[in-house]
Amino acid sequence: MSYNYPKVWSFPPFFTKQPNKETYDTQVNEWIKIIHEYCKSCKVWKITRECPVFTNTAIRRQLETSFIEEIFRELERRGGGSIVSDGVYIWWYTLEEWSSRVYEWVEDNGQKGVMMTVFELEGQFDGMPYDMMEKVLKRLEKQGKVTTVVERDEIVGVKF
Known part of the structure; x- marks a missing residue:
């Protein structure tokens, strides 16, 4: 590019x-x-x-x-x-914009109610690094839009 x-x-x-x-x-x-x-x-x-x-x-x-x-x-x-x-x-987009984009992707792709790994999500967003995706997911969690599965202080799974 x-x-x-x-x-x-x-x-x-x-x-x-x-x-x-x-x-x-x-x-x-x-x-x-x-x-x-x-x-x-x-x-x-x-x-x-x-x-x-x-x-x-x-x-x-x-x-x-x-x-x-x-x-x-x-x-x-x-x-x-x-x-x-x-x-x-x-952050090409603000944290709020990324949160909206992730949630829209979940809705548009029929992933509501489906357990996903953080790795799966990162792959859908041009390989967004874990640290950044974690911030996005924590924002969505505060909004009540996602439940996270945490192991050893790391988010390993999410359910929207």
């Missing part, structure tokens, strides 16, 4: 943290948009500071690590990512 970067990604100053607050806010918004679009387009669930999105070899620019980490924190603050020890899980 490939991703067509927007024009701003080829603008050298875009790779330098901007000192003006308004410009900085716009810049961070654009980076978050690019990260989400890149991950959704390429089916990437987790990124690190070494992700290719942060380097444009054609213009010889790379985002500084400290700025990448600021963007990661802002992603998490907005609910568009979840920081983990080795990177950031990227």
Whole structure:
């Protein structure tokens, strides 16, 4: 899969943290948009500071690590990512949207009342990592839409 970067990604100053607050806010918004679009387009669930999105070899620019980490924190603050020890899980859709999508899939595919494994669900959603699917299922459980089977602190089965 490939991703067509927007024009701003080829603008050298875009790779330098901007000192003006308004410009900085716009810049961070654009980076978050690019990260989400890149991950959704390429089916990437987790990124690190070494992700290719942060380097444009054609213009010889790379985002500084400290700025990448600021963007990661802002992603998490907005609910568009979840920081983990080795990177950031990227929520292409919000947790609420993923919860709705999973539940709609269950209804559309006649899976209500059927016991399923988390592995089966992950496979239906482009290989969503367990940690992310667990958050989706816990959200659905709070809404009373799913019952989970837990073994050794891990969700192993679900019934909608």
